[in-house]
Amino acid sequence: xxxxxxxxxxxPDQPFWTHAQQLEKTPPCQAQCPNSGDIRGWLGIxxxxxxxxxxxxQAYDQAWEKLVNLNPFPATLGRICPHPCESRCSRxxxxxxxxxxxxxxxxxxxxxxxxxxxxxxxDPTRVExxxxxxxxxxxxxxxYQMARRGYPVTVYERRDLPGGMLRHAIPDYRxxxxxxxxxISRVFDMNVALVTxxxxxxxxxxxxxxxxxxxxxxxxxxxxxxxxxxxxxxxPGVVLGIDYLxxxxxxxxxxxxxxxxxxxxxxxxxxxARSARRDGAEVIVxxxxxxxxxxxxxxxxxxxxxxxxxxxxxxxxxRILRNGTTLAGLEVQRxxxxxxxxxxxxxxxxxxxxxxxxxxxxxxxxxxxxxxxxGVDGDGxxxxxxxxxxxxxxxxxxxxxxxxxxxxxxxxxxxxGRLAAEAAHAQLRGEPMPEPWTSxxxxxxxxxxxxxxxxxxxxxxxxxPRDEWLTNPESEIDQTLTSxxxxxxxxxxxxxxxxxxxxQCFMYCNAAGFTRIQQAGPGRYYALALEACEGCGKCIELCxxxxxxxxxxxxx
Numbered sequence: 001x002x003x004x005x006x007x008x009x010x011x012p013d014q015p016f017w018t019h020a021q022q023l024e025k026t027p028p029c030q031a032q033c034p035n036s037g038d039i040r041g042w043l044g045i046x047x048x049x050x051x052x053x054x055x056x057x058q059a060y061d062q063a064w065e066k067l068v069n070l071n072p073f074p075a076t077l078g079r080i081c082p083h084p085c086e087s088r089c090s091r092x093x094x095x096x097x098x099x100x101x102x103x104x105x106x107x108x109x110x111x112x113x114x115x116x117x118x119x120x121x122x123d124p125t126r127v128e129x130x131x132x133x134x135x136x137x138x139x140x141x142x143x144y145q146m147a148r149r150g151y152p153v154t155v156y157e158r159r160d161l162p163g164g165m166l167r168h169a170i171p172d173y174r175x176x177x178x179x180x181x182x183x184i185s186r187v188f189d190m191n192v193a194l195v196t197x198x199x200x201x202x203x204x205x206x207x208x209x210x211x212x213x214x215x216x217x218x219x220x221x222x223x224x225x226x227x228x229x230x231x232x233x234x235x236p237g238v239v240l241g242i243d244y245l246x247x248x249x250x251x252x253x254x255x256x257x258x259x260x261x262x263x264x265x266x267x268x269x270x271x272x273a274r275s276a277r278r279d280g281a282e283v284i285v286x287x288x289x290x291x292x293x294x295x296x297x298x299x300x301x302x303x304x305x306x307x308x309x310x311x312x313x314x315x316x317x318x319r320i321l322r323n324g325t326t327l328a329g330l331e332v333q334r335x336x337x338x339x340x341x342x343x344x345x346x347x348x349x350x351x352x353x354x355x356x357x358x359x360x361x362x363x364x365x366x367x368x369x370x371x372x373x374x375g376v377d378g379d380g381x382x383x384x385x386x387x388x389x390x391x392x393x394x395x396x397x398x399x400x401x402x403x404x405x406x407x408x409x410x411x412x413x414x415x416x417g418r419l420a421a422e423a424a425h426a427q428l429r430g431e432p433m434p435e436p437w438t439s440x441x442x443x444x445x446x447x448x449x450x451x452x453x454x455x456x457x458x459x460x461x462x463x464x465p466r467d468e469w470l471t472n473p474e475s476e477i478d479q480t481l482t483s484x485x486x487x488x489x490x491x492x493x494x495x496x497x498x499x500x501x502x503x504q505c506f507m508y509c510n511a512a513g514f515t516r517i518q519q520a521g522p523g524r525y526y527a528l529a530l531e532a533c534e535g536c537g538k539c540i541e542l543c544x545x546x547x548x549x550x551x552x553x554x555x556x
Contacts, residue, residue, distance in 0.1 A: 019533040020505075020513075020540055021551040024523060025443040025497030028088035029100060034408070035070050035415035036436075039085060039100055040498060042066040042107070044522035046490035051501050052521050056483070064111045065119050067104065071414055072118055072144045073137065073183045076166060078105025079175050079478065081411050082297040090494050094450040096458035098492045099481070106486045112182045118190060123150035125191075128428055131156065131213035133200055136164025137410045138402030139219030140187050141417030147190040149425050154213070155192060158199040162188075164221050165403075166410065169245045169268070171275050172474045215397045215424055218386070219417070222369040222403035228263065232320030233365075237327030241272035241366030248275055256281045257361020261330060263317055264366035265294040270301065272364045273309050278473035283309045284358060288316040288335050288348040303477070307469060316348065318355060320363065329359040371404050391433070392420035399424055443497035447546030452502070456492045459485040499547045501525040505539035514539075 029039045042063040045052075049059035067074050078101055089097035130146045132139045135157040143153045161167055162184055166175065188194055198204055200220075209216055225240030227233060241264065244254065258281060262273040265287035273283045285304070287294060290313050294301060305311070318333040334354035337346035370384050385406045392399040401416030402408075426433045462479035469477055481489065494500075506514045506526055513532035517524055540548045 027496035034412040075108025128214035134219035135162030138413035138417040145421030269366035391423035452544035
C-alpha cells in the first residue's frame with residue numbers, strides 16, 4: 001500500500017488490499033508473569049471505571065475478582081513476589097514502570113478487608129475425589145482451582161498449619177501471619193478439607209491415597225537444606241538456614257552469638273541474614289559469585305545492606321574452624337569468575353593462595369534446598385527433582401508442581417498448580433485444554449507510543465521509617481498504597497495491546513468506520529465496520545496502545 005493509502009500494484013500471489021483490524025495482544029507485563037496474570041485487565045477495570053459506569057468500590061471488587069481467578073493469594077504475592085512483570089513495563093523508560101506489585105498488594109488487602117470470597121465457576125458438584133499432598137502455594141493453587149470446578153478436595157499436611165514455606169520460613173516483617181491466614185482460609189472455605197499431622201510414607205502411603213482419591217497432586221516443596229560438604233561442618237554452631245528460619249517462626253530462638261556468617265546468595269540467605277540481624281548479631285554474607293549474579297531479589301539485598309549486613313562477594317567457605325567442638329570461624333577462599341557453565345553463568349573458581357579467616361559464633365548455611373523424598377514410599381523420583389510434562393503430569397492419576405519440580409518463586413508455583421488443575425479437569429471431563437494465553441500475539445513494543453500518554457510519576461514506596469526497622473524487628477516494613485495512590489497507579493497503565501477508549505480511531509477515521517459499543521467495557525469500546533474501511537491506515541498510525549493493526553487479503 002502506498003503512503004497515501006492507495007493500493008499498489010502487486011503480483012498474482014500477493015494480496016491487493018490492506019485494511020485495519022482490532023486485535024487483542026499479549027502485553028509485555030503478562031509475558032513476564034510466571035502465572036500469566038491479566039495485569040492489564042484488572043488495572044483497566046480501575047483506570048476505566050468512569051467510562052464503564054462503575055463506582056470505585058465496584059471497580060476494586062471486580063479487579064480483585066479478576067486477579068484471584070489465577071492467583072488466590074494477591075495480598076501474599078503482593079508482598080513477596082520479585083515482580084518480573086515490572087521489568088518489561090512499557091512505561092519503564094518514560095517515567096518508571098507501573099507499580100504492579102504494590103497494586104496487587106493493595107487489591108489483596110482490599111479483598112481481606114471486605115472479606116470477599118474466592119469466586120467459583122458455577123460448575124456442578126463432581127463425584128471425583130481429589131487428594132493434595134502438601135499445602136504450599138502450588139498445592140493450594142491446585143486445590144482452589146479444582147474446588148471451584150466442583151471437585152471435593154482433601155489436603156494432607158504433615159505440619160499443624162497449612163502454607164508450606166510461606167508460613168514456616170518467610171519472616172513476619174515481610175509477610176505478616178494474619179495476611180497469610182486470611183488468604184489461606186478462603187481456600188478452605190470452599191469444598192476443601194484439611195488433614196494435618198499426616199506424613200506420606202510414615203502415616204500413609206502414596207498407594208493408600210491413590211485408592212482413596214480419583215487423582216492426586218504432589219506438592220511436598222523443597223524444605224531440606226543442602227550442606228556445604230566442607231571440613232569441620234558437622235558439630236554445634238553450623239545450622240541450615242531453612243531450619244533456623246522455621247524454628248524462629250515457631251517461636252524457638254537460638255543463641256546465635258555476636259557474629260553470624262550466612263553462606264548463600266538466594267532469598268533464603270537474605271531472610272536468614274536479616275533475621276539474624278534482628279536477633280542482635282553482626283552478620284556477614286558470603287557468596288561465591290558477584291553481586292550481579294545473586295539470585296536474591298535486589299530490594300532484599302539493598303535492605304539487608306541498609307540494616308548493616310556486610311557482604312563478601314567472590315568468597316566461599318573452605319573449612320569450618322573449631323576449638324575442640326566449639327565453632328571459632330571459617331577459612332574463606334577467594335574466588336573469581338571463569339568459564340560459563342551449562343546455564344550460561346560464569347563458574348566461580350578459586351584464586352590459588354588467596355584465603356582469609358572470618359571469626360564466627362554461628363554459621364547459617366543457605367546454599368540450596370531440595371525435596372525430602374524419603375517420605376514418598378521410601379523411593380523418591382530417582383533424582384533431585386521431578387520431571388513432569390509441561391502441565392505437571394507424572395502419571396494418569398498424579399500431577400505435581402512447585403519446588404518438587406525445581407526451585408522457583410511463589411508465582412511460578414501458583415501457576416504450576418493452576419495449570420495442573422486445568423489439565424486434570426480437562427482429562428476428567430474429556431474436554432480439550434483451555435487455549436493458552438500464548439496463543440495471542442505479543443504486542444510490538446514499537447507499536448506502543450509512550451509519548452501519547454501524560455507524564456505520571458510512579459507512586460513512591462510506602463515504608464516504615466528506616467530507624468524503626470530493627471527497633472521493631474517483626475513489624476512489616478513495606479506498607480500498602482492508599483486508595484488515591486492505587487487509582488493513580490492504575491491510570492498509569494498504557495493498556496498495551498488492548499483498547500482503552502482513547503478515541504483516536506473514532507475521531508480520525510475518514511470513512512466513519514468506527515461505532516461506539518453500547519455495552520462498553522475494558523477492551524470493548526468501538527466496533528470497526530470492515531466494509532467501510534478505506535485502508536488509509538490512519539487508525540493504526542494513531543493508536544497509542546498497539547491494538548489496531550493492518551490485515552491483508554484479496555477481498556472482504
